[in-house]
Structures are given as C-alpha cells and as structure tokens.
Amino acid sequence: MNACLPDIRSAVRIDCQGLGSLIAAIRRRGYQVIGPHLQDGAISYGPIQEIEDLPIGWTAEQGPAFYRLQRRSDSAMFQYAAGPKSLKDFIHPSEIRLFSAVREEGAFRILPNSDPAPRYAFLGVRACELAAAGIQDRVLLEGRYSDPIYRARRGNSIIIAVQCSAPSEVCFCTSMGTGPRAEAGFDLALTELIGPGSHEFVVEVGTQLGAELLSEIEFSDASPDLRNQAQAATQAAAASIQRRLDTNGxxxxxxxxxxxxxxxxxxxxxxxxxxxxxxxxxxxxxxxxxxxxxxxxxxxxxxxxxxxxxxxxxxxxxxxxxxxxxxxxxxxxxxxxxxxxxxxxxxxxxxxxxxxxxxxxxxxxxxxxxxxxxxxxxxxxxx
Amino acid sequence: MISTQEFIEVTKDQDVLKAFGPQHLERLAELAEEVEFHRDQIIFREGDRHGLFYLILDGGVGLEIMTARHAVTLQTLHAGDAMAWSSLLNESGGAHFQARALTPTRALAFDGAKLRQTCDADPAFGYRMMRALLSLVTERLDVTRMQLLDMYATPGAMRA
Amino acid sequence: MSVPLHTDLSDPMLPVAVRIASVARETHDTCTLVTEPVDSGGLPAFQPGQFSMLYSYGVGEVPISVSGDPGVPDRLVYTIRSVGAVSGALVNRSPGDTISMRGPFGSPWPVEAARGRDVLLVAGGIGLAPLRPVIYHILRHRADYGRFTILYGARSPKELLFTKELKAWSAAPDTQVLTTVDTGGASWRGHVGVVTKFFRFVKLRPQQTVAMTCGPEIMMRFVMRELDAQKVADENIYLSMELNMKCAVGFCGHCQMGPYFLCKDGPVFRYAEMRRWMGGRHEL
Known part of the structure; x- marks a missing residue:
C-alpha cells in the first residue's frame, strides 16, 4: 500500500491486480460497483464484485440496428464502445416508487419513501456518458426544482471513468465535443494499455476521493512514455471516428x-x-x-x-x-x-x-x- | 330615402361602408329608410317576402328558427351586421329565418330589388356592394363554423 | 417574474393533504371545491393563473387551476370539470373528505404589470375558472385599473359558470361583462355566436390594454386575430396553455410545446412567446 496521496490531476500507473484492488477498495467503503459485464448478449452495466466479472477478452461490433459481441485475441477489459445501458439506468432508474399512502379513519396518510439511496461506484464510464450525466444534472438538479431521487444517487456516486480507445462505427462524440477523452467529472480515469506481454492502466486523478482510493492500493509512477501512450490511444480513437453530425446552425x-x-x-x-x-x-x-x-x-x-x-x-x-x-x-x-x-x-x-x-x-x-x-x-x- | 348627409352620419361607425365613395353613398342613401324595432318585435318571419335588406345600426337581433315547439336562436346580430341577404340576391326567395329584436334596435332598410337593379346598372357600385356583402358573409360563415366545432363541449375538439 | 414556491422543495413530488370545506355544483359536469388545511399548518398563497396538482387517493393526479380569491388566505378553490377518471373522482367528493395537492405551480397572470391599464379578459368554457382570481383581484383593487372588460363564451346557457357572479361583476364600476353561447335554446335571450364577435362593439384602447385569455386553443387563436386587428401589441396579450402534465416541475417532459415546458414556463405565456407554437405547430 502506498502511504502517499497522489496529487489531483496527476497520473499514476496500476496493473490488472491494482484494478482488482481498486474494486475491492471501493467495495470496502460500502459502494456497489457498477461496471461493464456480459448480459443478454451485450456488454452492459451491472454489479461487479471482482475483476473477473468484467468482459475480459470481449468487444462488440456495432452499426445501425446492429450489435454483436466478439472475442478478442487478448484479455482487454475496456476495448469496446458504449453498450445499451448508461448511468441513467441507475441514477434515474426506470421505475421507482415515489410514495405510498394508507387509508386511516376515512382519510389517508402519505408515507414518503425512506429507503436510503444506493451508493454506486460506476466503473468504465466513457466521456460521452459523463457528458450525458452532466446534461441530466442540468435537467434534474439545476433548475428551479431538483429531483431528490436523482440528487441522492448522483451525489452519492463515485465515477471511475475509462478513456475510450475503441469507438464503434455508430460513435460521433467528436462532432458533439463530448469525447473520446474525458477531461473532468470523474474521480479517477483509466486508460487501458494492452500490448504483447503487458496489460496496464494509466490512472488520472480527478478528485480528492479518487486520490484517497488510490492511496489504498499499489500504484507506481506513470512514466512519460506511458502517459504518451495513453494520450495517443485516445487521439487514435478520435481519429478513427468516421461518423459526423454537422452541428453548425x-x-x-x-x-x-x-x-x-x-x-x-x-x-x-x-x-x-x-x-x-x-x-x-x-x-x-x-x-x-x-x-x-x-x-x-x-x-x-x-x-x-x-x-x-x-x-x-x-x-x-x-x-x-x-x-x-x-x-x-x-x-x-x-x-x-x-x-x-x-x-x-x-x-x-x-x-x-x-x-x-x-x-x-x-x-x-x-x-x-x-x-x-x-x-x-x-x-x-x-x- | 334619407339625405346623404344623414346617411353618412348614421353609418359613420360602419366599417363595411368604409370603402364606398361619396357617389356610392349617395346611391345607398337614396334607397335607404331608417327603421326602429322595439324589444321582442318580430322583424320578419321565416318565408316572408318582405324584399328588404337590413344593415343594423345599433341594438341586437336574434336570427331564429322555429322548431315544433319554440324558436331557437341560431345567432345574434349587432351593429354592423347585415341581414336578409336573400332580398338582395333573389327576387323570388323568402326569408330563411325569423328575425326578432332582442333590444330596441335601429337599422337601415334598403329596397332589395332597387338595390339589385342599381348594382346591375352600375357595375362599379355593384362590385363595391358585393365585396361588402362578401365580407359580411365570410364573417358569418366563420362564426357558424366555430359554433359547429362545438369546441367547449369536447376537449378533443381543440385539437381538431 | 418571481413566483413563490410553497411545495416542499426537497421533494416536489410529495403531496400534502387538504380537507374539502365545501362543494358547489356549477353545471352538470363541473364543481367548485373549496379546500382548507387539515391542521394549523395553513395553505400556501397563490397568484392568479397558478395551478395545483390535485390527487384523488389511488386514482391519480391532475392539474387544476386555482379559481378562488387571492385575497382570502388559507382557502384554495378549484373549479373542476369532469373529463376523465381523476377529475371525475374529484368532482364527486363531499365536504369533509380529504384530497391531496402539490403546488401551486406555474406562472401567474400579469395582474401587477396590468396595474393602471385597461384589462380585457376573454374566457371560453371552463377557461373562465383560471381567470376568476384576476377578476376578484381587480374588483378588490378597482381603482388601480382602468376599463375592465370580460368577454365570456360557453357552449350553452346551462353550461355557463358563475352566472350569479357574472351579473354581480357587471354591476361593478366601469366594468363590462358580455356573455355569449354557441347554442341558445328556447329561453335564452342573450347573445348567440362566438365570443370574438364582441370585438365589434367593445371599444378597446389598444395602447393601454392588457388582454388575458383562456379557453380552447382555437378560440384563443381567433381572439389573437381580433386583438391583432385592434392593434393590441403581442407583448400585452397573455394566454394560458394546457397539455398533458404529470409532474408540474419540468421533470416528466410530457407538457413540452416547442422549447417550453408548459408547467414551469407557463401555463401563462405572453402571446409573443407562444405565437409560433400555436395552431398545431407542435403536433400532427
């Protein structure tokens, strides 16, 4: 365990074991880790207990009306684009009880929901998804009224982003100015680097909480070369995106x-x-x-x-x-x-x-x- | 007939006559009589061949139709409205509805046949007259369409 | 325009119970409910034009405009027309029953901005109810306003709302009340035809008139046409809009019309804002 706290906006290196430790560290704090896993023939978000729950060695091919899982030749964990689920499925859930009411002596009494909001840690969140959460924040939190359900879940959450290095054919974040690189809105952001004989992550520190989580696990300095590789991975991702939406006017x-x-x-x-x-x-x-x-x-x-x-x-x-x-x-x-x-x-x-x-x-x-x-x-x- | 001066005076608020020139107003004055009706007076009955065309100056008139038991008001007419168009258009036709003064009412009554002859003899005047009539008919048609929508009754009708 | 918020801001979806103090039958399908607080907590004040979400236990919730007098505290009055399951359940309530409400919500009629000016109200059908608080307010502060004109159209004489009050209002100083129906029937001696026909003999002073209208959208469009012809400026014309509302706070998305959420940006809009979206420009 490293005794020191990495600086916010610094970057360090962890390996696969480190990622496993990170998941464990988050879980020790009482968070439910929600990350990518295989579900119903897609890479979807769901509960993650350990690193083996991640879609190791899987990717997905996407196109209009098309989504197919595919095997990779390596053991990459994050080399695919967004699946059907997003943060919305958890912080703005598809169904939730707002209140119940009971009849008492001819009248009725409203009982507010008292269930505490779940504490989610989202793993594998892409830049486009962070942008989407920012947009939902404006709708559900930042107007005249704010939604207490969203507020509690969003406020309670940890975000471990993943810098996207494998966009799909349907992606056009470059047109919308939302990706593929996440610059803010995360506690930690991983860039997965996988090569012959190596599998490691550059971890950018976004918040104090992110730094504290890192301090609980093994990490080392990210060499300039490694950081360059991480930068190059998202740059290559950006360059590979062909789809365009002309937003001008x-x-x-x-x-x-x-x-x-x-x-x-x-x-x-x-x-x-x-x-x-x-x-x-x-x-x-x-x-x-x-x-x-x-x-x-x-x-x-x-x-x-x-x-x-x-x-x-x-x-x-x-x-x-x-x-x-x-x-x-x-x-x-x-x-x-x-x-x-x-x-x-x-x-x-x-x-x-x-x-x-x-x-x-x-x-x-x-x-x-x-x-x-x-x-x-x-x-x-x-x- | 009434004097042109008098005609201009009593019709000065009538938008429908705004486009008539002095000569045309003079023609109209020659064919006009000022008439008054007391409250509840039947001005004409359905089928009457009274031959008069009316322009209401003030007051109110109900256009009614008789059911088996009673009269139902279809529309109410007010200053600036015309009634008994049939007298202007059709020599043989009788009134389609019954007209009843709802309040003390003043109107100009024109001899329909003479008005029609004047229109035929002087197409410029006739054209002006028909335009005026058309604008009144259009308005009446709009009102009727709105009534037909029954928009207060069926909430869905507001999106018809 | 600032609007006071009375709903529990920590949870705007949570209703509070109110007791029905009295029920008055207005027409065969419309009732006026007077609600009062169930305890000493009081009821929120409202501004004319605002609405509440009324909840009938277990049946559902509907937006209903407040139709009472803004000068009377601790009473919220609603005139409800039975057009569906929830409104049907609400009009069948009895004095002493409890219902729940959230609100009041939404933008108000410009009663303050209209101070010192002539006020023209054009109402159609149930649309008189959301305008009634304006009438109460103006008559209570009669000297603060210029000429006051109320034009009201309904389907038939038996569907006219507040008939006794209409008579009383017309007796107020410098106040003209004109009522018309689409179908008169045998004993009706009043006007028959559309409400816009009154523009023929109501002499407006367009420069100093503030117009407020509420009724079927078709009627309001015809009113706009007349006001346009009378040279009343768009920014002095206000109207109240209605669409499906499920939350009243801009979260559910149902009541969007063009760029507006009718619940939180409205229901009262300036015509200048709404003109582009009226007449089916949001539908079909």
Missing part, C-alpha cells in the same frame, strides 16, 4: 424545418418503439402512475420511464396531441438537437450512437439530419 435548421418532407420519409421507417429514448443517456421523460390495492387500503405512486414515441405521452382529455409517428419522431429529434438548447443551454445529444445501434429499423439521426440539411440547402439554392 443545427438548432435553427430543425426548428425551421417543421414541415420538411423528410419527416414523412423517416416516419415510413420509424416503428415508434421508443428504443432510442430508452437507450439514450439523456432522455429523461417519465410517467407518474397511481394505483391502489384491491381493498383500497393502500395506494402507491410510481415513476416510470416514458417515451415521447408513445401515443399516450401527449394524451389529454379527448385524445392525444402527437398522433402520427412523424410528429413523434420530429418531436424527439427536434427536442434533442434544437429545443434542448433553449431549455438547458446545450444540445441533448452526446454522440454515443446508442439510438443508431438499438433502433430496430437502423434509423441514423446523423443521416436524417444530413437529409434535412441537404434538401434545405437545395431549396435555398433555387430561390
């Missing part, structure tokens, strides 16, 4: 093309299944549902993820407002890339590409935007 392009014929084109393909909203790490919409037991003695209110693709989403006495698939796709994309700026002073998209990979129809928002842009420019050109 995008806010206005979408806002001003409400009646663009391309929306009809997308609506022909969109199934309105809502997958994109479920996997999107910034989509925050929820429904609030009330129920009672059969005897009417207890009632509960639950909050569940909702999707603007559902017909019921805009139901108001008399019917729904956004009836067509076209109107719902347009609402999702325009909200994400345009109205979000009005509401929360940034785009709602981090370029993780999940909505592209997990869309059963392979709808690719970068192409849809390009199509709207192209036709818009054409129209303007003929004026």
């Amino acid at each position: 995008l806010r206005e392009v979408l806002r001003d093309n409400f009646d663009h014929p391309h929306w009809d084109d997308v609506a022909q393909r969109c199934l309105a299944c809502g997958n994109c909203t479920q996997v999107c790490p910034t989509c925050f919409c929820v429904n609030v549902e009330d129920s009672t037991d059969v005897a009417g003695q207890t009632a509960e209110r639950w909050r569940r993820w909702d999707s603007c693709y559902s017909l019921a989403f805009t139901y108001i006495h008399g019917g729904s407002v956004r009836v067509s698939t076209k109107s719902r796709y347009r609402q999702w994309l325009t909200h994400k890339l345009s109205y979000w700026h009005d509401q929360f002073a940034s785009s709602g998209c981090v370029g993780c590409g999940r909505c592209i990979a997990w869309c059963p129809a392979g709808i690719d928002l970068t192409q849809e935007v390009a199509a709207i842009r192209a036709a818009t420019n054409q129209t303007e050109g003929t004026k």
Whole structure:
C-alpha cells in the first residue's frame, strides 16, 4: 500500500491486480460497483464484485440496428464502445416508487419513501456518458426544482471513468465535443494499455476521493512514455471516428424545418418503439402512475420511464396531441438537437450512437439530419 | 330615402361602408329608410317576402328558427351586421329565418330589388356592394363554423 | 417574474393533504371545491393563473387551476370539470373528505404589470375558472385599473359558470361583462355566436390594454386575430396553455410545446412567446 496521496490531476500507473484492488477498495467503503459485464448478449452495466466479472477478452461490433459481441485475441477489459445501458439506468432508474399512502379513519396518510439511496461506484464510464450525466444534472438538479431521487444517487456516486480507445462505427462524440477523452467529472480515469506481454492502466486523478482510493492500493509512477501512450490511444480513437453530425446552425435548421418532407420519409421507417429514448443517456421523460390495492387500503405512486414515441405521452382529455409517428419522431429529434438548447443551454445529444445501434429499423439521426440539411440547402439554392 | 348627409352620419361607425365613395353613398342613401324595432318585435318571419335588406345600426337581433315547439336562436346580430341577404340576391326567395329584436334596435332598410337593379346598372357600385356583402358573409360563415366545432363541449375538439 | 414556491422543495413530488370545506355544483359536469388545511399548518398563497396538482387517493393526479380569491388566505378553490377518471373522482367528493395537492405551480397572470391599464379578459368554457382570481383581484383593487372588460363564451346557457357572479361583476364600476353561447335554446335571450364577435362593439384602447385569455386553443387563436386587428401589441396579450402534465416541475417532459415546458414556463405565456407554437405547430 502506498502511504502517499497522489496529487489531483496527476497520473499514476496500476496493473490488472491494482484494478482488482481498486474494486475491492471501493467495495470496502460500502459502494456497489457498477461496471461493464456480459448480459443478454451485450456488454452492459451491472454489479461487479471482482475483476473477473468484467468482459475480459470481449468487444462488440456495432452499426445501425446492429450489435454483436466478439472475442478478442487478448484479455482487454475496456476495448469496446458504449453498450445499451448508461448511468441513467441507475441514477434515474426506470421505475421507482415515489410514495405510498394508507387509508386511516376515512382519510389517508402519505408515507414518503425512506429507503436510503444506493451508493454506486460506476466503473468504465466513457466521456460521452459523463457528458450525458452532466446534461441530466442540468435537467434534474439545476433548475428551479431538483429531483431528490436523482440528487441522492448522483451525489452519492463515485465515477471511475475509462478513456475510450475503441469507438464503434455508430460513435460521433467528436462532432458533439463530448469525447473520446474525458477531461473532468470523474474521480479517477483509466486508460487501458494492452500490448504483447503487458496489460496496464494509466490512472488520472480527478478528485480528492479518487486520490484517497488510490492511496489504498499499489500504484507506481506513470512514466512519460506511458502517459504518451495513453494520450495517443485516445487521439487514435478520435481519429478513427468516421461518423459526423454537422452541428453548425443545427438548432435553427430543425426548428425551421417543421414541415420538411423528410419527416414523412423517416416516419415510413420509424416503428415508434421508443428504443432510442430508452437507450439514450439523456432522455429523461417519465410517467407518474397511481394505483391502489384491491381493498383500497393502500395506494402507491410510481415513476416510470416514458417515451415521447408513445401515443399516450401527449394524451389529454379527448385524445392525444402527437398522433402520427412523424410528429413523434420530429418531436424527439427536434427536442434533442434544437429545443434542448433553449431549455438547458446545450444540445441533448452526446454522440454515443446508442439510438443508431438499438433502433430496430437502423434509423441514423446523423443521416436524417444530413437529409434535412441537404434538401434545405437545395431549396435555398433555387430561390 | 334619407339625405346623404344623414346617411353618412348614421353609418359613420360602419366599417363595411368604409370603402364606398361619396357617389356610392349617395346611391345607398337614396334607397335607404331608417327603421326602429322595439324589444321582442318580430322583424320578419321565416318565408316572408318582405324584399328588404337590413344593415343594423345599433341594438341586437336574434336570427331564429322555429322548431315544433319554440324558436331557437341560431345567432345574434349587432351593429354592423347585415341581414336578409336573400332580398338582395333573389327576387323570388323568402326569408330563411325569423328575425326578432332582442333590444330596441335601429337599422337601415334598403329596397332589395332597387338595390339589385342599381348594382346591375352600375357595375362599379355593384362590385363595391358585393365585396361588402362578401365580407359580411365570410364573417358569418366563420362564426357558424366555430359554433359547429362545438369546441367547449369536447376537449378533443381543440385539437381538431 | 418571481413566483413563490410553497411545495416542499426537497421533494416536489410529495403531496400534502387538504380537507374539502365545501362543494358547489356549477353545471352538470363541473364543481367548485373549496379546500382548507387539515391542521394549523395553513395553505400556501397563490397568484392568479397558478395551478395545483390535485390527487384523488389511488386514482391519480391532475392539474387544476386555482379559481378562488387571492385575497382570502388559507382557502384554495378549484373549479373542476369532469373529463376523465381523476377529475371525475374529484368532482364527486363531499365536504369533509380529504384530497391531496402539490403546488401551486406555474406562472401567474400579469395582474401587477396590468396595474393602471385597461384589462380585457376573454374566457371560453371552463377557461373562465383560471381567470376568476384576476377578476376578484381587480374588483378588490378597482381603482388601480382602468376599463375592465370580460368577454365570456360557453357552449350553452346551462353550461355557463358563475352566472350569479357574472351579473354581480357587471354591476361593478366601469366594468363590462358580455356573455355569449354557441347554442341558445328556447329561453335564452342573450347573445348567440362566438365570443370574438364582441370585438365589434367593445371599444378597446389598444395602447393601454392588457388582454388575458383562456379557453380552447382555437378560440384563443381567433381572439389573437381580433386583438391583432385592434392593434393590441403581442407583448400585452397573455394566454394560458394546457397539455398533458404529470409532474408540474419540468421533470416528466410530457407538457413540452416547442422549447417550453408548459408547467414551469407557463401555463401563462405572453402571446409573443407562444405565437409560433400555436395552431398545431407542435403536433400532427
């Protein structure tokens, strides 16, 4: 064990054993470690007890409507891009009880939830996911009201980021300015370096808590050469990203093309299944549902993820407002890339590409935007 | 007929006549009589061939239709509204509705047949007259459409 | 415009119980509930135009505008039209029953900004309820305002709200109340037709008029057209919007219309903000 505390913003080196010790150190502090593991044919986030739970030697190939696990020839742990789950699944859970109420002497009494918020340590978080959490912070914490569930879970959490060195075909974080390199928002950030006969991590220290965690495990100085290798890995990742979303004037392009014929084109393909909203790490919409037991003695209110693709989403006495698939796709994309700026002073998209990979129809928002842009420019050109 | 001066005086708030030139106003004055109705007075009944075209100056008139048992007000008309268009358009037609003064009401009554003859004889005047009529008809049609929407009844109708 | 917050900020989703002091039937489907505190804790003050989320035990929660007098403390009054399961359960409550509420939430009508000016209210159907606190406020401070005009349209005479009060309001100094219905029926001696027809003989002073309107969106669009023709500036026209609301604090995402969350940015908007999004520009 190192007696010294590494400086914040310094970088040190650990090996695989060190990573195992880090997981153990976090768990000793009473945190549940949530990291990548194999689940349902994907590399997903879930509980991690030890290093063997990580997807050692696995990666995944991704494309529009395409996700396949693949074996690697080495024992890398973090060489893949974002899977279907994100931090959202844990800090803004898909369903949670808001309160229960009991009937007493003709009236009823509201019982607030008293369960303490879980203490999560997230391992393997990518730059795009950190950006997404920052966006959700603005929605759920930093407005006039703040969501106590999100606040408790987010405030309690430890973030061990991983600098991305294996983006997939659907990634476009470079267009959104969110990655692949994480600069802040983490307690520790690992860069996995794997070569013939070597498997080690450069660890950047983001916070005091991160430094304290490192002080509990074996680490050594990261040589300048090793740090250069880590830098080069994310630089290579950035260079390898081919997909582009032209964000220049995008806010206005979408806002001003409400009646663009391309929306009809997308609506022909969109199934309105809502997958994109479920996997999107910034989509925050929820429904609030009330129920009672059969005897009417207890009632509960639950909050569940909702999707603007559902017909019921805009139901108001008399019917729904956004009836067509076209109107719902347009609402999702325009909200994400345009109205979000009005509401929360940034785009709602981090370029993780999940909505592209997990869309059963392979709808690719970068192409849809390009199509709207192209036709818009054409129209303007003929004026 | 009333004097042109008098006509201009009583119609000075009538937007529908704003586009009429002095000569045209003179023509209208020649065909106009000022009439008054007391509260509840039936001005004309459904089917009446009274031959008059009215422009309401003040007060209120209910356009009614008789059901088997009673009269139902379809719309209420006020200053600036015209009624009994049929007298202007169709020699043989009778009134489609019953008109009843809801309050003491003042109006200008025009001889429909003469007004039509004047329109035919002087297309410039006729064109002005028809434009004025069309704007009133359009407004009445808008009101009717809104009533048909029944927008207060069915919340869903607000998104029709 | 600053709005006081009374909901428990640590958990804006947690309702508090209130007791129903009285229930008044307004029409065949609409009731006015007067609510009072269950204990000595009191009830939050509200500003005209704000709404609460009313919870019927186990059935659900709906947004309902406060329709009472802002000058009367510790009473929150709601006029509720039965249009679904929750509103149906609420209108069937009896005095002494408990319901729960969160709020009041949302942006208010500009009663302070309108001080010293003429005020025009145009209401349609249940839309008179969210405007009633404005009427109470203005009549309570009558000398602070100029000409006061209330235009009100409803489906039929039996669906008119607050009929006794309408009569009383019209007797207030320099106050004109005009009511119209879409369908009159046999005994109705009043106006028949759309509320916008009143613009024909209501003489506005456009430079000094503040207009507030609440009703079906179609009606409000026609009102906007008339106000435009009368040269009332967009920034002096306010309207109250409605969409599906599930949380009232901007978390659930349901009530978005263009860039706005109707619950936290509204429900009262300036027409200048809303004009781009009205008339189905957010739908279909």
